[in-house]
Amino acid sequence: MSRLQPSDNATLQEWLDYLESLHRTPIDLGLDRIRVVADKLKLELPFVKITVGGTNGKGSTCAMLEAILLASGYKVGTYTSPHLIDFNERIRVDGEQASDQDIIDQFHKIERVRGETTLSYFEYTTLAALMLFEGRKLDVAVLEVGLGGRLDAVNLVDADCAIITSVDIDHTAYLGDTREKIGLEKAHIFRPGRPAICADPMPPQTIMDYAGRIGADLWLFGKDFNYSGDRQQWAYGGRSQRRSGLAYPALRGANQLLNASAALAALEALRPRLVVPQQAVRIGLSQVSLPGRLQILPGTPTIILDVAHNPHAAAALGQNLDAMGYFPHTHAVIGMLNDKDIPAVVAKLANRVDHWYCASLEGPRGTSGQDLAAMVRQALAATTGQPSLEETSTEVHRVKPPEEGRPGVRSVAVPPVPAHTVKVSNFENPVQAFTEARKQAAENDRILVFGSFATVGPVLDELGRKAT
Template identity: 35%
Template sequence: MNRKNLNQWLTHIESFHPEEIELGLARIKKVAERLNLFENNGKVILVGGTNGKGSCVAVLEAIALIQHKSVLTYTSPHLVEFNERIRINGKPVTDEQLVAAFEAIEDARHDTALTFFEFTTLAALVINRNLSPDLAVLEVGLGGRLDAVNIVEPEVSVITTIGLDHTDWLGETLIEIAGEKAGISRANKTTLVGDKASLELLQQLPSYQTSHFRLISQPTQVESAAINDTTRNPYQLLAQNILLGKEAFDLAFNTRVDVSEVLPRVVINGRCQVVCEEPTVVVDVAHNPQAATNLASQLTTLKAQTRSTGIVAICGMMRDKAIAEVFNNLASAISEWHFVDLEIPRAATASELLSVYDRLSNSQKAFVHESVSDAFESVTNSHGKEQMILVFGSFITVGNMIQYMKHKQ
């Protein structure tokens, strides 16, 4: 019998469960127990929150490698290749490693239906079991309490921020969302929190009064100098995400990490990432109001550094996001908007994005396009190299842009 290749497996597991996202831990726990995934000597750090998870994971990965610790990271979604979701010592896992993990899960699941995310989370845990790295850093996919990664017992948990996002699943108020995020905390372990407002929300939750929530420390003068130095911090990572990674690692391994040594080693794609210099093209997966506010600040700095005369935005987003708030929070930075269609049913059409934009009474010009590549070609044909181009929104939008740039090169 011929073995499935990776693409065949991905198609196969997408067909298992009727719901794209169905929260709950019963199914995945049952299969994980059959695979003996709870017997592992390495340490685990869970990273949840509304924004900054990817940055925190990238910082933790860099610290582990500098400290000569083997490390597995699990994040989602991916930008271009599925393998990006699971990295070993800074490199994506191979097709063969993924196929072997999928085969093991298929043998163990019997008649248990799994979602795509549950299946891929199990793959990360199978690879973690097989390789036994010193540290596994697992990013929460959605919420926390009922997210698939929450079957694992962490040494430290991290909640970066709490903001409005995925309200259809997590609740419409910040306190409801905080209740879901808090689910990754443990009564006998520390949960680091990235900002005071999020900590105050968590402390209001009666179900988590015994949880050890702790606000991160303020950066030292030396740390602030390193964080504010764009040469050493080229991604302009926020101080709180850097310090969350540092303090989580320090707690897990009883160390004291030097931030200035770590920052140049951080690798993170899709966050204020410059993918072309003439013209300056920046990609970012900001897709909620909090992330948009952070991005607007980063763009102001980058615009001054590149001496760009303006910023043209190319945007594609999911329909269930707070689209109007995202546009409002970026409006002051953007001189022209281009909205694009994406290939999946959950995505807002370019026309729907334009309709939301028009209701905001903004004065900048706006256009619609059938794809990211169509929008990019239109912008580059009508503007000189002095304009910065921002491609942002969904991971799919950014992934399409990265693929397009690779093809052009």
């Protein structure tokens, strides 16, 4: 049963609590309900619309598009999810977060017309973002797809250009358990006769088949657009446009040039409607920022924040950690949702972490720190071939075998030599886990915080509070 509608002087948090109580399930994919309410609102979006879907890289691609378009002088709205600290992060106009009152005003409008139609939290907030954008007379909106594509609320919008950044295994309960099934779900953000950008170097055949079936203008990485670079700069090459002498994006990570090239391909495809000077590309890429994506904080020990929460993202995170150089020890604060492939994520980083600090996450999808620690130990044992040991640590020892069988040599068992010790601990929340990691880490060590927005967000908030 939903709560009573918030009063006229209700806070944004009270409204958000109300939205969470409206619908029977937190995730209920489908466009029927949101279309009914959108029709009642007579929603019109008379600006260029770019939707961005994919397993990983969506947020970075949206941030680059936003930064480049702002540098070009356009009025830009950006809708992303989820948020790290404040809900307002999800809705931005000209790079500034929407105010509480701006968002509440849209909620009131939706509530007045929706009648008996219940909306999920994401459907409701998506409509609020679109209505706010409509009222601000934008030139262009950048909209991040929440989950999948075909039945996601953002797919209500007929995009002028759609981007798929990558396709990998995640959200299998909703999207399927193969790249082909997941790719088909994501491909539904494409529209007939309009640019459809796919930045996955090895796209599932279902994406190409669907684009062909509906007559979308499919742009494939490696065929229609590409990038090249050296240590100093990089270049984008598209169907008829080349941009050279570009500085590397301010966002860190091995895949950021792939994301940047997808953004530039979309802008090339939209050239008849959006003019983007070369200098705007340079400025936008140099100024783009996105908290929680391989975010490295100043000071010692080195602190890295990354919302990686699936095997594909964890593999990229591992490569990026390797590229950072030598650190005596790596302390990993991890918190994950229970619908993620936790063993596979841990396996990608198993050989890079010395101490795992497993944090409980709240909510029905949250994993307790104790359960997470047990899964981490099992994953480490499976990855290293060693049995799981103590509750608080997993220790790996090497034993030199006796030299049996050699003539004239007495068999001698060499005592075990302590080798690399991997510790696993559990905590009540991410902040508690991070606090302990800072106590244990030496100045020249590094601390990695990852696994979920719900893990990185509280730690980032805590660091911000202490800084002020």
